[in-house]
Amino acid sequence: MNPPGASSSEMPGFPFPGRPGGEHDEPLLDMILGRRALPPDAPPEIHDLARMLAALSGPAEPGELDAEPDVRAAFAQLGPLSPPGRSLEPLGVSHLVRRPRGHRRPTQHRRSHRSPGSTRGRVRPRARVATALVATMAGLVIVGAYSGVLPGPVQRLAHATVAAPAPHRSGARASSTLDTRQGTRRPPQTTAPDHLAGSATTSAGGGSPTPHHPSRSSTSPGYHRTTRGCGLDPWWLVPLPTGESGYRGPLSWAQPNHCTGPATTRPSASPSLGSY
């Protein structure tokens, strides 16, 4: 198989229009394009072509220099010696390109790149306003979540997702709340009230979970119940028992069975809570 690129001499009579040397008239065409004089013995059609193209590069025809006053005015106003910072519109240069068919002016042309036929120019301000609104609302929701003022389900969701305080319940707090004074998470209040703090072990060690009804007033500041992996179970993830004890209250901290053993108590590491 022959390699590609056979020369024209190898294939006589087969035209290669784009190949240098493939056409006998190329030097003449180059002379026309270069505005050089043709040899007298050149084909007449080449001479005709040259004369035609000579007309193309002839002097200005009527109407072709009509814009000269406007261009000169533009030069006077915007040219090298013009004061800096001058704009087109107030100087009346826009009529430089004034057209009988009423086309746009140049400064409008630049602006119209975005607007005609598309909605980008109109949508952008709206998108900015919508973005600002969304950001503001998100900020308000986050502030509200950390303030604990959101509706229950929303607060619960914020508690689960962004560690916001758990929702307030009537008469008590949720099982896991954020101690704002210490910035630490406080375990649920499942132990006995203050006056029972010393007997917490006894009350919890009876072999059966004792229903607790913790309340704000029943906190035991000096003690946390440590249940080794049981005390931080979110209350909403553990189904409330429906045994003989019946309803245990909305903030009942349902403990799994393995957590029903004797709970130990220890002094809180938090000095601010050590009121005993």
Next chain:
Amino acid sequence: MIGASFGVTLARAQGGDESAFARLFRDIQPALLRYLHVITPEAEDVAGETWLQVVTGLAGFRGGEDAFRAWLFTIARHRAIDAGRSRARRPAAPLDLEEVAERYLSPDAADLALDTISAREVVALIAKLPPDQAEIVMLRVVAGLEPGDVGQIVGKSAGAVRVASHRALRRLAELAERAGVTR
């Protein structure tokens, strides 16, 4: 072409001489308009925008006459492309170059004669060429640019410009013969 005095004329125009700038304008404007009539239906608009850009950038230009022409025709081509994009976004009836040529001038065989043919009539014939060939012919013949400069403007190699211009001239000769301009 201004020729040897181009440098002086340009320097005076860059110094704020309005008459020198007018000389530059009168020398190039016909070629610019003819070129733009081939590549865009909004030739006058684009020419105006081109000159505005030339006015604002004239002080920073450095180079000879060929470079000045190449710079100006490059600006014109970019403005024509911008105009084409803007036109494409506008809901309007499509307008092809042949229609432009017909509007610019309807070459009638009875009216066309080689001895009296005008630049407008030749532009109308060239506008019937394939667009890339028509543009290359205009840049080579009307703007007087070398194949390398034309290649830089249209994004082709000098060889490709040369080949395209040859094909364009052959096709133009056929068109002229068909129109009765030539033998």
